[in-house]
Amino acid sequence: MALRAQFEQNIEVHKYAWPAVVGVAFLAVVVRAFVPKYFVHAELLDLPLLVTLYFALSRRNPATGLLLGMSIGLLQDGVSHVPIGLYGIAKTVVGYAGSSIGGRLDVDHPISRFFLTFCFFHLHQVTLELIRRVLLAKPEVFFSVRLLEASLLTAAVAVGLFPLLDKLRKRT
Amino acid sequence: MRVIQTVQRPLILLATVVLAQVLLLAVQIKRGEVRLIRIAAVWAMTPFQSAGTSLIDSVGRTWNNYVSLRETRQENENLRRELSQLRLRVAELESRAAEAHRLGALLSFRDLNATTPLLPARVIGAGAAETSRTMYIDRGESDGVAKNMAVITPEGVVGKVVETFARTSLILLITDKEGGAGAMLANSRTQGVVRGTGEPLVEMRYVINDQDVAAGEQVLTSGLDHIFPKDLPLGTVASVEKGNPFKLIHVRPAARLDRLEEVLVLLTHQEIPGKKEADTGTKAPEKKP
Numbered sequence: 001m002a003l004r005a006q007f008e009q010n011i012e013v014h015k016y017a018w019p020a021v022v023g024v025a026f027l028a029v030v031v032r033a034f035v036p037k038y039f040v041h042a043e044l045l046d047l048p049l050l051v052t053l054y055f056a057l058s059r060r061n062p063a064t065g066l067l068l069g070m071s072i073g074l075l076q077d078g079v080s081h082v083p084i085g086l087y088g089i090a091k092t093v094v095g096y097a098g099s100s101i102g103g104r105l106d107v108d109h110p111i112s113r114f115f116l117t118f119c120f121f122h123l124h125q126v127t128l129e130l131i132r133r134v135l136l137a138k139p140e141v142f143f144s145v146r147l148l149e150a151s152l153l154t155a156a157v158a159v160g161l162f163p164l165l166d167k168l169r170k171r172t
Numbered sequence: 173m174r175v176i177q178t179v180q181r182p183l184i185l186l187a188t189v190v191l192a193q194v195l196l197l198a199v200q201i202k203r204g205e206v207r208l209i210r211i212a213a214v215w216a217m218t219p220f221q222s223a224g225t226s227l228i229d230s231v232g233r234t235w236n237n238y239v240s241l242r243e244t245r246q247e248n249e250n251l252r253r254e255l256s257q258l259r260l261r262v263a264e265l266e267s268r269a270a271e272a273h274r275l276g277a278l279l280s281f282r283d284l285n286a287t288t289p290l291l292p293a294r295v296i297g298a299g300a301a302e303t304s305r306t307m308y309i310d311r312g313e314s315d316g317v318a319k320n321m322a323v324i325t326p327e328g329v330v331g332k333v334v335e336t337f338a339r340t341s342l343i344l345l346i347t348d349k350e351g352g353a354g355a356m357l358a359n360s361r362t363q364g365v366v367r368g369t370g371e372p373l374v375e376m377r378y379v380i381n382d383q384d385v386a387a388g389e390q391v392l393t394s395g396l397d398h399i400f401p402k403d404l405p406l407g408t409v410a411s412v413e414k415g416n417p418f419k420l421i422h423v424r425p426a427a428r429l430d431r432l433e434e435v436l437v438l439l440t441h442q443e444i445p446g447k448k449e450a451d452t453g454t455k456a457p458e459k460k461p
Contacts, residue, residue: 030220033300033308038228040430043302062182070189078213079308080301081334081344083200085193087301092193096186135197140303150302 014058015170024165025051025068029075044150046121048072050158052091053120054165056098057107065102069095083136090127094120108166110159117158121151211337214308218340221297222310256326291315291437293323296340303370305348305429311437312339320399322438328405328426329353329393330435341437345429346406347374354397355406355423357383358390366391366406366423372430373410376421383419385412391423401438 028051035042052072056065073091077084098120106112125147133139141147236245291311299306311317313336323330323343331351335342344351351368355376364379376391389409395402405426413420 026216029300030217030224033217033297034221034224036298037225037295037307046302048300063185066182066186066189070193074193074209075213075216076300078210079217080299081304081306081342081348081350082299082301083197084209085197085200088196089190089193092186092189096182099182131197135194136201 014060016055016059016168017170020168021055021068024168025055025072026075029072029079032076033079044146044153045157046124046150046154048076048087049091049094049121049124050117050154050161051165052095053098053117053158054162056095057102057113057116058166058169060099060102062096062099065095065099066092067095069093069098086128086131086136089131090124093127094124097123113162114155114159117155118151121154122147125151210335214335214337214340214342218296218308218337221308225294225296259326289316289439291317291439293341293435293437295432295435299342303349305345305351305368305370306334307343307345307432309341309343309435309437310339312337312341314338316439317341317437321440322400323435324400324404324438325427325432325435327428328407329400330427330429330432332399333437343435346425347372347429353400353406354394355391356394357385357409358392360384363394363396364421373422373424374407376409376423377418379419379421381414381417381419385409385419385421387412 025048028047032045032047052065052069055068059065069091070088073086073088074084076087076091080087098116101107101116105116107116126142129140129142293309293311295307296310297308299308309323317333317336319333319336321333323332329346331343331345331348333341334344345368346353346366347368347370349368349370352374353366354363355366356363357379360383362379362383362385364376366374366376368374379385387409391406391409393400393402393404393406407423407425410422410424411420412422
């Protein structure tokens with residue numbers, strides 16, 4: 001406990017009300033499934049990934065990060081025509097990695113948020129592709145121009161979205 | 173020691189969670205669907221999707237009714253409805269009149285229409301994965317929808333039902349990588365298979381290189397998949413290249429899959445009356461499902 005308190009003293013850990021976290025995560029998946037019906041290009045934006053990454057980087061707790069990633073990923077699997085567990089595993093990895101890195105870097109600066117989102121997007125895609133190839137025997141292209149566009153768009157949206165989500169932080 | 177435990181616990185949790193999901197994937201590969209999780213997710217999501225669709229439609233209708241000319245809008249909607257019906261009627265009349273470019277599917281579709289119930293449905297959302305081409309409609313098991321029922325529009329084939337729930341269903345579009353249909357070229361009646369690629373265009377496969385195929389040629393359903401009735405419009409040939417061992421044919425779907433709002437579900441798995449009956453003008457007795 002003393003070690004944990006000392007750890008949290010040196011690194012700023014943000015806390016959030018759990019209804020806010022659950023609501024934002026759920027809304028992200030709903031919007032992801034709903035908006036492409038009206039705007040086809042919205043398919044490029046991975047909103048559930050952004051929410052997973054934001055809370056992982058801010059909360060800086062690997063356990064909560066990976067569990068939140070798992071929940072969001074499984075919900076995304078549940079409403080898609082993909083095997084359940086595909087996005088679950090990928091977002092679990094992103095949640096864990098994001099929480100681990102969040103404690104070592106300045107993740108509040110817009111440039112670092114852009115860069116981290118860009119990198120984690122591709123980590124997410126690599127994990128998905130590994131699962132498809134190794135477990136599902138359904139390989140797809142590892143990299144394409146469309147993926148690059150999607151990663152840049154997602155990273156750009158992160159710069160604007162994350163400050164809005166910062167307003168959900170509990171005041172200490 | 174405490175430092176090591178602080179580091180190890182999240183790693184152990186990560187390994188446990190990932191392993192559990194890998195086992196879940198393995199179960200699905202071996203046994204098929206894990207309905208409970210999917211039912212729970214869809215049950216949680218579709219009310220919001222339906223509410224969102226209704227809200228946006230309401231706002232859109234309010235805007236159109238009070239800002240645009242009200243009567244003009246109503247007339248426009250009536251004309252669109254009448255146009256869709258007339259398209260079906262015109263296609264039926266064309267198929268009787270022309271041999272080379274007639275759409276035999278429309279005649280079969282008219283016959284099928286006379287004996288087969290069609291259920292209109294509204295598109296309320298899409299799947300949440302960027303690699304899947306799926307959509308949700310507001311009709312489900314309570315409306316008589318079942319798996320592997322064909323979904324169409326007056327313009328052409330849309331896809332098939334892959335999942336059903338109480339009040340909603342999941343449709344797999346023909347452009348999905350796992351989507352497709354039995355197909356044939358309208359002019360030569362050459363059989364093939366149309367498969368989705370995840371892109372807007374689909375591929376027609378198993379057409380030999382010796383077969384003449386021109387861009388712009390119509391592609392129809394062959395009926396051999398026992399899901400889509402025969403001679404329904406699938407699309408038009410967009411490009412043709414020689415391949416090994418079969419031609420590389422890209423087809424543009426007839427239905428506007430990126431702008432679907434309402435579709436029709438064919439509520440039957442009955443066999444379609446054969447060509448022989450159409451030629452003789454007789455009708456086979458209806459087989460009860």
